[in-house]
Amino acid sequence: MRVAKIGMRTIKTVIAVLLTLGISHILKLKSPLLASIAAIMTMESSISESFATGINRMYGTILGGVVALIMSYILPINFFFIGIGLIIIITICNIFKWEKAVRMAMIVFLSIALNYEGQARFYYAVFRTLDTLIGVVIGTAINYFIRPPNGEEKIKNIINNAYLEIKDVLEMLIWNKEIDKLEKLKSEITNIGEGYKIFIKDLKFHIGRSNNADSYHKLFNSFEKIHNHLSVICSIKESPIINCNNRGIIENYFNRKIPDMEYDEMDDLDLIYNYHLEQILSELAIIDSMI
Template identity: 45%
Template sequence: MKFERIGMRTIKTAFAVSMTIWISNIFKIRSPFFAGIAAIIAMQTSVSESLSIGKNRMFGTVLGAVVALLFSSFAPENIVSIGIGIVIIIYICNVFGWKKSIQLSAMVFLSIILNFQEGSRFNYALYRTLDTLIGLVIGTLINYFIVPPNVEGKINEMIEKTYSEFKKMIESIIYECKKPSLEELKKHLINMEESYNVLKKDMRLHLSKKQNTYDYNWIFTAFDNIYSNLKILLSMKKLPNINEVNREALKRVFNKEISYTNDGNLDELDLIYNYHLSELLKGLDSIDKALLKVEKLSQ
């Protein structure tokens, strides 16, 4: 049986829930359960994501509560009015771009309409909103002040891993004449860019404690170019003649010679192959240099 290491996010989530329950008890919060859930949801992989999730949850809670109170005051409680209420909630969320709030808002609406008597609905809606707010605030503050998520460190690890995967793939194509799949590499590129978008949000909101963040845009562009050139190489069915310039470049990168010989007669496909191989190797070299710069900045 393999035991996984307990991560910092797990520890922070447990601490956030404990703190939320403790504060809820101090202030006599009626539903610490909902406050605890909000604290769990607030513990995201970045502080900007915590704020985004928290915003969606608050919008959903408030909207669901308001619609439920209005319907309980002016409309009869039956299956028709409940259906109309759900339609209104979904429509409002779509109009204001709160699509991630739809499910929660509908659940809050139903919980107020179906589970509480008329006289207690307002109090329940108010306390439910306050419970959610307390949990979100505590969870987000803990996520920011206690070992904040190192998004940039995660990006650097992903870049190094993707760089290594590209090299392995090129080596298998050139030296082993294989045709590997590019599907996993494409996933790596997408994940890296998503993480970088999160980092940029943190920086815009001044939520990243590190202010000298490296500009990764051109690295991702270089990876995309390598991917495109690699795709073209894999689409070519013949075993190409590799020119001397590319042979020397490959030797520098992989520290070994190509086993098959070059007969010196390069046809049109060979020229195309060597062009894209050259571009691919230039991209690898530029990323290698960029990684050294990133390493110096992080020291």
């Protein structure tokens, strides 16, 4: 049985947890579990996401601690108390658009609500909140300083996959007179857009080269244009004639001859087909020159 390779993110997560547990022991934290959970939840696939997650976890930690503390002075601890507290937390997170802070806020709230000790509830809430914040800081720091995720490498791989997908679609179109559905290509293009956004955010943390940003944006636009032109070609049910110019470019590109077709004169459908094919080849040439 083939064993999957252990990735860097896994290694960093383990380091973050062990370091969190070590610091918890040194500082004699009462809840190393909460700190460890926070460290795990902060380990993301990009630095910008890790920082954003860390900030959201801090919001959630503070919110969960404050709500639990205030409600513990107002209501007795029971199922009704817990239900009302969770509704309040979710509502506040929705108002401030802290969707990614909801889970941490609920975890901290439940930890405090189910475990506080009578008159010591204030200190319990404060320490549980601090425990979680320590885990957030450690997880974020480990992700940043130890082999930070390379978002640029990821976007390059996505671009290469999309490029190969376009070549496959074109080859099927020209030589087999058929075209597969474009969902896979659309998915790859969407991934490029998302990868580009993450890459731009990572630049703020000096991850990646800023001079490549414009290139990735141009590539994304070229892929989108190709998808749009292919969508039009997909709607053409017949097998139009390929003009001499497009034929020559395609044959050179694939190093493969297109079978000859007999025809008297091109009709409107042929002209529309060749226009969109020409645009695809033009954008493909741009992508070729950039990658």
